[in-house]
Each structure stands twice: as structure tokens, then as C-alpha cells.
Amino acid sequence: MISAHFPDLPPLLEIERNQSLSLINTHFSIDTPVPLLPSQVEVGAMHCRPAKPLPKDLESWLAGAGPAGVIYFSLGSVTRGETMPPEYRQAFLEAFRRLPQLVLWKYEGELEGVSDNVRISSWLPQQDVLAHDSVKVFISHGGLLSLQESIFHATPLLVLPIFSEQPKNAMFVENSGLGRMLVWEELTADSIVDALTDIITKPKYKENVARMSASLSDQLTTPQERAVFWPRVRDPPPKGAPQLRCPAAQLSWVQFLMLDVVGLLLVALLLLVFILRRLVRAVCVIIFGGRAKKKKE
Template identity: 40%
Template sequence: MGVESKSFSLLFVFLCLLIRYGSRGENVLLVPTPCAESHWFTLAKVGQALVSRGHVVTAVVPEDIAEKRRAERPDFKFETFHDQGTSALGNGEVDRNHSNMTQRSVYGYVKAGIDISNLITKHCDLLLGDIDMMSRLKAVQYSVIVFDSCIPIGAILAAHLDARVPYIAINRGDNYFFDMTSTGVPLGLSYMPFIGFDFTDHMTFVQRVQNVVFFTLAPMMADWLASNTYDGLVRKYVNEKETIQSVVSKTDLWLRQFDHILDFPGPSMPNMVQIGGLHIGAVSPLPKVLESFYQSAGDDGVIVVSFGTVVKAMSSKRREIFTAAFARLRQKVVWRYVGEKPNGLSNNIKMLAWLPQNDLLGHPKTRVFITHAGSSGVYEALHHGVPMVCLPLTADQPGNAARVVARGLGVKLDLSTVTTDQLYQAIVHILTNNSYHENAARLSRLYRDQPQSPMERAVWWIEHAIKHGRLTHLRARAVDLPWYQYYLLDVAAFLLAVCSAAIGTVWCSCFLVCRKICYKNGGKLKSQ
């Protein structure tokens, strides 16, 4: 017994050492964007996956939402600061932009953009200027910083805390085109449309002209806006010689929420990793009330309707259009809606303030998904093989809808002009045309057939950065080149000069030879 007891004790000590040193977690810092609630969900999903791997995850959030975040993610640590309500104001402005997008003028959009930019500047200044919080963050010595590049405050924070710490961006679209200018990736403007356009990779001549003009002017405007918003903060908290462009260009990895099953293939850099649909998890059983509603649908099935977290309510006119179209269907309808319920709501419609969207789309009775074509919902529908009716609003949604149509996954309607008949006919068209369901099922199989899930891939790369530090070998030299070198204008000027000199030399030589010949011939004629 003594020998067995001693052996057991040694084994116990060994296991304790293995747990302590073999699976030691690292400190990870998450920096969410101050606007757009849906962006936090994605970042939090990545953080939760890192927690499950034994890492200690801390998120930087304003004081007024700290309790909400703690309730959502009890496994996280949180560092808080007083943002003077800038985050709430920014979210409110974003919501108004999306809810009233059809009523706002160009001037209204420009003014809203400037207002949001001013709020972001103030928000970031309050975050970076919180001396006590910065001292605590520096004391922890984080192994990696992960941020949402929609608002690149995470890059500034990383440079401010410790230049040796790798930082990683998660993005789908970028307000400032940093995913283009800070990676050096070449743009194929003839076949790679801007994600905000409802173009495909088969563009017409006019669409290609629009694409080229946009990518010529928009990055310049975005660069001006980014400089005015962030350069002062960079000079104040990082270095007088740095700019927001130079700071973001040092990003080690870009975890991009794209996948070639849905998105159009294009060039990429080694530090750009595709993780489209990383938020999708296993399907859970529905709550009893919803499951009962689903079962009552019989073989006709259920249609899921959701316009995401941004659109809180519809106008009364549009609400009546949707309600009238759904009332004509044999299918049951589960509709995520927050606001005043319409009059005469038919029995086949269930309106809820929140939906377990992934679980609903993964249910075998779900037939169609009606969506604003936000990337999260589109990827969930792709994963589960559910055809879509897209009514895009803004941002990347028109491009997402164009991709859905191009892949044969669904149809697109104009939310600002849609009628009851158009919506009803679109739904019936999807329900009765087997090609949409067959395409959805085929693309779902392709999407799922990966050696790693998108989340596993994201976590692997984050841990790769934790293990090896700054991944400078993956960053293209292109991001450090002056524009005239990147476009080889200096080489072109040199070759033009050489060619001009050579042509000039040949021309002068020929001229002199011809002149000499003519002179000799003229002299002979005179002598005769």
C-alpha cells in the first residue's frame, strides 16, 4: 500500500505540473468597436473560443455597458473606462442611419458621418487617456491584442501599450479601406467589385467604370477622414512620426470574414486568413414555444424573417407590406421585430424581439430566410443550406445580396420600393423552384467540407501569433513603399528617359549622316 500510495502521489504531482505548465493560458486583450453591436458578437465568439483553450481573455468596454457584457460573457475579464456616453450616442446614430436611410439626403449622410467621426475621436481619446486603466493594461503584459478593424482603435492601443505585442484585426468590410492600403493586396478592378455595390465578378463595361472611379476616389476620401479622426490620437499616444496608416500597416494578421464558396475569388496576402462564418456554432434545440410553433407548420414549413441587430423597427407602411405578404402564405412565419406590432396580424405569424437565428436556420422545417443580407445571417443560411430573399440596406449588404443571387442561393428585392405582391411572389418563387434548394444544399456541403472550421482556423492563427510574436515575415513589403515606388513610376520614368535618350541619339545620328551625305552630293554637283 505504501508503494501504491507513493506512486499515486507522484502521478498526482505530475498531472498538476502538466496542467500548470503544459496548458498554461496566455493573456489576450479584445478591443471592440464603439459602434455596431453585431461586431461585438463576432469578437466575443472568438474570445470565448480562446477561453475554452485555457487563455485569459480581457475586453475593454465603457463603464455603462460593463454589467451587460459581464452577464453575456461571465468567463471574460473586463477593463472599463468612462466614455461619457460616446458609444451609446454612436450606436444611436448608426441605428438612425439604417432606419431612415431612404429618407436621408446626401448632405444628411455626410453630416452623420462627420458627427460619428467626432464621437469616435472623443471615445478613443477617453479610452487612451485613462491613465489608471492604461497602467493596469501595461502591467498585465498581454500576449496578443485582437480588435475589430472597422474602428482601428485596437491598433493604436496596441502600439501605445507595447510595440512588441502582435495585434490582429478581424474584419468583413473596412470604413477606411485599411484592409486594402495596409496589406498591399493588389486590386483586380475588372473582376473584384466593391462590396458595397450590388455587382458580381461578371461586371459590365459601365459597372467596371463605376468600380474604377470609386476605387480611385473613395480611398482618398477615406484616407482624409481617417487622418482627421485618428492621426492626432496617434501623435499624442504613440509617436509624433507615426500616422494611423503606418500603425495599422503593422497589423500582424487580418482575419477576414470571407469565404470563396460565397465571396468572389481574388488575390490575397500571406497574413490574410479567411474565416467567413466563424460565429456559426452547433444547432441547439428550440425553446418549447418555438418548437411547438414549428411543429404546427406541418410539411409546409417555416419562413424566418430577421433584419439583424441594427434595424430596430420598420416604417408603418413597410410593416403593413410585410404583414400582408406573410398573411397570404401557407407557411408559418417567425419574424424578429422590435417596435409597434401591426394591426391585423394573422395567426401564421409569430413576432419576437429576439430569435435564436442559427438554431432556426438549422431546423429541418425552415424553408426560406428573409434577410437584410448582413454577413452573419447570410453565412448561417449558407452553412445550413437555406435559400434567401434579400432586401439589402447599406454597407456590405448590397454586395452580399449580389453574391447570394450569383451563387443561385436566392433573390434580391429593393426594400425601399417593394410591394406586397413582389414580396409574396419572391417567396413563392423560392418555395416552388427546386434549383434554389438544390444549390443551397450543394454549397452547404462545399462550405462544410474544410479541414478546419473557420473558428478553429482563427484560434490556430491567434495562438500562432502568441507563440511566435510579431509575424513580420508575413507582411508584404508593399505597405512600406512610397506610392511612386509601389506603382513603379520611378522605374517607368527611368525607362522612359533611357528610351528617349536612345531614340534621340539614333535620330540625331541619322540626321547628321543624312546631312553629311546631302552635303557631299551637293558639293559634287557644284564641281560638275
């Protein structure tokens, strides 16, 4: 499919072997720590930034939420709210009607039956909203960028994954104590209310996400600085930065899988089995052959 759009592009295997640098959209503080090569640079949460002032009407609305706070609901930029199946939409409307919090819902299109505590908008400055002190929880689809923004601004999550890497991200949220996960097929107004109440009333979720946010921010250089610096560590094209490349990238598949070593070990094992069989047979002949000879005598 890639070659159809870029006919002059070299084969992907050749590109993989010749690449000098990989910028990885993750960071060990928000993912499983793994050993990396010099050519693999973590730039996770590179798009995250400090909050900017909100529009006055939105700032006033959020600030007026009082101690109960605000629930922010967005399913990202790909999934549109108006495509949500009616039964799930009604479950959210009923759940929000029963909650004491204000709800800020990113929803495209018209929506009937909205309670007075819900505010609908087709677009919202997400990072600025997440950084607001009144926001208690973020209902999200669990996309990677939204997950990073929520951790960066220390906002607990209620994740409803839809596709791609989102189920994995949702499990990470639940296992790390950053919030809760719900499954669409089992979604009800009661489950939404119970999950949101649990996240908002128990301080452990806020404490966990705040701790991870502090780890994410505790870096010698920012992801933006690394993303700008490392691509400069190269020679003029087409050489790139061969000093960063791992020699293993040039190995053949026989060398990479160490088939020669495996073959040698198998030969040694077969030889050992053969020798042991001959020894056992010789011992059996000596022992049982001697007994048979004595019986005959």
C-alpha cells in the same frame, strides 16, 4: 476620429505596416477566391455553429407548419422592425396573409393587423431557427453574419438590403443563385409574394445554397481553430511575428508604385521617339531631296 478616442494610438499607416496578422471574416467558398499572404487568415463563418434544441413551444409551432413550411423574417439586430415605414410594413402584412406558409417574424414592439399564420417575437435564436427543416426561406437585410449563417445552415434567402455592405451581399445572393433580391423603393405585396413563391417552389435555390454550405463545411481545420492558432505564432511583444509580414509593407510610396521603373520606361520611350523622328527626317531628306535635285537639273 480613432485618435480622439485612443490618443496614444500610433498613426494608422504605422499600425498597418507593423501588423503581423490579419484575421479575415470570409472564406473562398462564399466569396471571390483571391491570393492571400501567410499573414492573412480566413476565418469566415467563425460564429456559425450546429443547431441547438429550440424552446418546446417554438419547436412545436415550426413542426406544425406541414409541407408548406415556414418563412423566417428578421432584419438583424441594428434595424428595429418598428422603425419600418408604414407602407412597407403593410406590404409585408398583406403578402403574408396571402401565403400558405407560416411566418416567423422578429419584430420589436406591437404590430396590428397580423394574420393567423404569423408569429411575432422580439428575439429569436436565429441559427437554431435557420437549421430547422421546416424553414424554407430567410427574409434578411443581407448583413454579412446573417448571410454566413444562412449559407452555413443551407437556407435560401430573400434579401432586402438597407445600408453598408448589404447591397453587395444581396447581389452575391442573386448572382450565386442562393435566393432573390428586392429593393425597398419598389416593394409591394405582389413582389414579395412572387419572390417568396419563386424561392420556395423552385428547387434550384435550395440546391445551390446546400452545395455552397457543403463547400463551406469542407475545411481541414475550423475557423475557430485557425483563429486560436495563428495569433500564437509570434514572438513576445513588441516583436510580433515578423516572419509573416510581407516585405512590400516596408516599401516607400515611390517604390510601391514603381515610379522609378515608370520613369525609366518613359525616358526610354522618349528616346526611342526622338531617334525615330531623326531617322524619318533623314529618310525624307534623302528621298524627297533627291527628287527635287533631279527636277532642278
